Amino acid sequence: MLFDVRKYTCRPGTIAKHLALYEKMGKAPQSKHLGQPVLYAKCETGDPNVYIHIWAYDNAGDRENKRTAMQADPDWIAYTQESAKLGALEKQENALFNDVGFYPFKR
Secondary structure, three states: OEEEEEEEEEOOOOHHHHHHHHHHHHHHHHHHHHOOOOEEEEOOOOOOOEEEEEEEEOOHHHHHHHHHHHHHOHHHHHHHHHHHHHOOEEEEEEEEEEOOOOOOOOO
């Protein structure tokens, strides 16, 4: 199992608008291609401008195929354009992780 862990930092005061835009325009096309995330959460303590999401894939090829299809989807493209206009995102970090044998991930 391959996990794509993504951390986003929004400009102060914009996270609520950014997440509302995602819920309205980005959630449906992303879920259509990637399925449901393992986790989608905003920071409880620490930086209040941070949120994360984690996606599970069978392997790197599965991730590549699903993300390529999503990035070609007109609804996803429309969302990314509106997100860019909003200008809320300040920073993005992501890393790929593999599960360990003694705690296998169950979908």
